[in-house]
Amino acid sequence: MNLIENIKIAKQLIKNADAILITAGAGMGVDSGLPDFRGSEGFWKAYPPIKELGLDFEDMANPIWFTKDPNLAWAFYGHRLHLYRDTVPHKGFKLLLDLVKEKKDEYFIYTSNVDGQFQKAGFDESKIVEVHGSIHHVQCSGYHKGIGKADNISINIDEDKFQSLSTPLCEKCGDILRPNILMFGDWGWDNSRTRAQEVRYSKWIKKLILNDKTIVIIEIGAGKHIPTIRLKTRSMAQKLHIKAIRINPRDFEIDEKFGIGIDCGALEGLEKIIEIKNEEKR
Numbered sequence: 097m098n099l100i101e102n103i104k105i106a107k108q109l110i111k112n113a114d115a116i117l118i119t120a121g122a123g124m125g126v127d128s129g130l131p132d133f134r135g136s137e138g139f140w141k142a143y144p145p146i147k148e149l150g151l152d153f154e155d156m157a158n159p160i161w162f163t164k165d166p167n168l169a170w171a172f173y174g175h176r177l178h179l180y181r182d183t184v185p186h187k188g189f190k191l192l193l194d195l196v197k198e199k200k201d202e203y204f205i206y207t208s209n210v211d212g213q214f215q216k217a218g219f220d221e222s223k224i225v226e227v228h229g230s231i232h233h234v235q236c237s238g239y240h241k242g243i244g245k246a247d248n249i250s251i252n253i254d255e256d257k258f259q260s261l262s263t264p265l266c267e268k269c270g271d272i273l274r275p276n277i278l279m280f281g282d283w284g285w286d287n288s289r290t291r292a293q294e295v296r297y298s299k300w301i302k303k304l305i306l307n308d309k310t311i312v313i314i315e316i317g318a319g320k321h322i323p324t325i326r327l328k329t330r331s332m333a334q335k336l337h338i339k340a341i342r343i344n345p346r347d348f349e350i351d352e353k354f355g356i357g358i359d360c361g362a363l364e365g366l367e368k369i370i371e372i373k374n375e376e377k378r
């Protein structure tokens with residue numbers, strides 16, 4: 097099926113829905129200028145010094161570095177913290193926000209992004225699940241629990257050596273702080289904030305099911321390598337017998353039982369869906 101037809105189907109699915117579940121991966125931010133980490137090459141393109149160290153994303157996103165080489169760990173996460181903090185969400189976020197607000201039963205965002213871009217674009221903090229945590233929050237890398245905001249943290253980095261010039265420390269015990277992000281081989285992640293988000297999400301879904309509401313999923317920029325978001329899309333579509341609209345310029349294929357693929361970047365795809373919608377309104 098071609099793109100125009102799929103966009104028409106997408107529009108119809110959205111029109112018929114009472115509520116929208118947005119599932120999103122790193123591709124959602126690409127049109128704002130953010131890197132995705134598609135494969136090792138994609139990651140190294142964003143972080144050439146890490147290529148020189150012979151590390152890939154999975155090696156680097158490991159809590160071990162906060163013990164072994166805290167200045168390397170904070171060079172990586174500090175760079176990302178500042179990048180995400182300074183980024184202005186692209187126009188597609190606003191188009192999406194306007195779209196979901198039209199729905200009586202509104203929306204929920206389920207994302208593996210840690211970048212806080214949905215909040216920055218005006219989406220309601222209480223309608224977001226950050227399943228891998230948030231870079232804008234920190235926790236102690238020692239034993240005591242508790243999550244704080246990273247708002248006051250600023251990291252200076254020696255770009256040549258790819259080392260941070262300071263590391264933020266826990267006020268309570270003096271241990272190094274780390275981002276409240278789920279890393280690989282991470283037994284120390286404090287998941288309490290994400291768990292609370294999941295509880296709100298479950299309540300929302302349950303209420304919709306009990307009231308026999310129609311839900312549509314819009315999945316944007318979710319990759320295959322770490323398929324957390326694609327699996328969520330699929331399991332929700334399968335469980336609730338609902339359809340998903342998968343927007344992705346490369347990995348757009350989807351089993352037709354579960355939905356349709358839109359072979360576009362996030363901004364272009366959203367503009368197309370919303371453009372057709374407006375044309376039909378006339």
Ligand SMILES: NC(=O)c1ccc[n+]([C@@H]2O[C@H](COP(=O)([O-])OP(=O)(O)OC[C@H]3O[C@@H](n4cnc5c(N)ncnc54)[C@H](O)[C@@H]3O)[C@@H](O)[C@H]2O)c1
Binds near residue numbers: 322324361362
């Ligand atoms: N911004 C972030 O927070 C961020 C960025 C990179 C990685 N991560 C973490 O790394 C993992 C990465 O998984 P992932 O699947 O989200 O990312 P990924 O980098 O593995 O895949 C990105 C996906 O986005 C698609 N894409 C590329 N350009 C796009 C565009 N303009 N519009 C829409 N889609 C586009 C690619 O085709 C790919 O399918 C997650 O665990 C996540 O927590 C987070």
Ligand SMILES: [Zn+2]
Binds near residue numbers: 236271
């Ligand atoms: Zn501490």
